[in-house]
Amino acid sequence: MRDAGRSGDTGLYMAELRRTELFDLHVELGAKMVPFAGYEMPVQYPAGVMKEHLQCRAAAGLFDVSHMGQVILRAKDGTYETAARALEALMPVSVLALAEGRQRYGLFTNDTGGILDDLMFANRGDHLFLVVNAACKEADIAHLRANLSDTCDITELTDRALIALQGPSAEAALAPIASGVVDMRFMDVLSAQTAFGELWISRSGYTGEDGFEISVPADQAVALTRALLEHGDVEPVGLGARDSLRLEAGLCLYGNDIDTTTTPVEGDLTWAIQKVRRTGGDRAGGFPGSDVILPQLDNGAPRKRVGLLPEGRAPMRAGTQIFATETDADPIGAVTSGAFGPSIERPMSMGYVTSEHATIGTTVYGEVRGKRLPATVADLPFRPSTYKR
């Protein structure tokens, strides 16, 4: 048996690997640790990827996402408005209109309309709290400092861990620790004084499930994680299942499904661009790449990110070339993420195809090991999300 090198690797390998606060606990729980975005992270626990995935959908899964970057953006004049206007200069997203105690999805764009990173940002009253991808965090912070330092202070929080608790039992498991979470709805944020210090909780995640992401003081991270794992419905989940969960939920993995060569319109992320930042809006444009992105919003883009459901059992992994017919010489696109979906019980992929082939229901062909196999362009998510609206 030989690794066929078709795994569609998503990690960034670095010589010096960092560890999160939970490293020893992962090892104690029997995790298989792998390099990911410069950290040694648990790819799976003894239960394995498939069971961990199903556990998260049926009850609750606990994820260590402490490798992600936690950043405070605070205006020098102390107002949310100044910080929001500053951040709007880097994103095609309305930051100003975000209500206090709410979180939103954002995108840093570059001058050609490509995506530098995707992130979550929250209005915490007098400042913004950002959570950015691990592999991009140093570049993101440098980008923020280079562009916003005149008006804002940018602080990376290195003394806080981040864990995600996802699944239908997440609320029941977290409520005994922070009772206020029962009143939160999707994308609400909350600070709670708890037995584990001040927790910054958002009702959000990366699985398509209801659940929470919890920023915790680093010295309390292990104790909080152990307390959550004591709940009978909560089991640890590694990066392997995190990937199949997010793919079933139709969520992009930065570096695979979106990157500096894809625009938000091509990436089918136009829902993240509020009207106020589009042509004719009060704060239209004024972000990097607006001369590319605004016309694409009006006229469409030459290609689009779509869901793909292979007809057989063979997964179409990242890099699989997509063709319009069984015989055409030139591809119309490629798969950017592909895996087996444990909950939908079939293989699933996301990728880019030319817009003329992006209509739901179109049959296209993925070339797998030299064979053209049919797949159907499908609506995303593959599995309906269960957010608490």
Place this chain on the structure above:
Amino acid sequence: MKYTEEHEWLRVEGDLVVVGITEHAAEQLGDVVFVELPEVDTEVAKDDEVVVIESVKAASDILAPLDGEIVEVNETLPDNPGLVNEDPLGDAWFFKMKIADMSELDSYMDEAEYKDFIG
């Protein structure tokens, strides 16, 4: 039983060699979600890629351990790929092949050597 460095096991059954993957290999692969078998009556050369396995983590190939002919494949695997994790040494054999010279098996590891090999 003989073992290859590619983590396949080879079991002689009359004049045939049965081929599967080891428990160690199944564990490393993780949950297997797809198996593609070769056609029966195919002539294969040593190191030809004859079986495709996809797990939740990666795609792998099983190589023909010897020159010979594929005479039987395990038809249950494509419909039940998870069997590879449940019973890698038993029910989840992949194919049986007829080889010209059984003595070629001698070059492969025995169980003790394989255990040393995987450490």
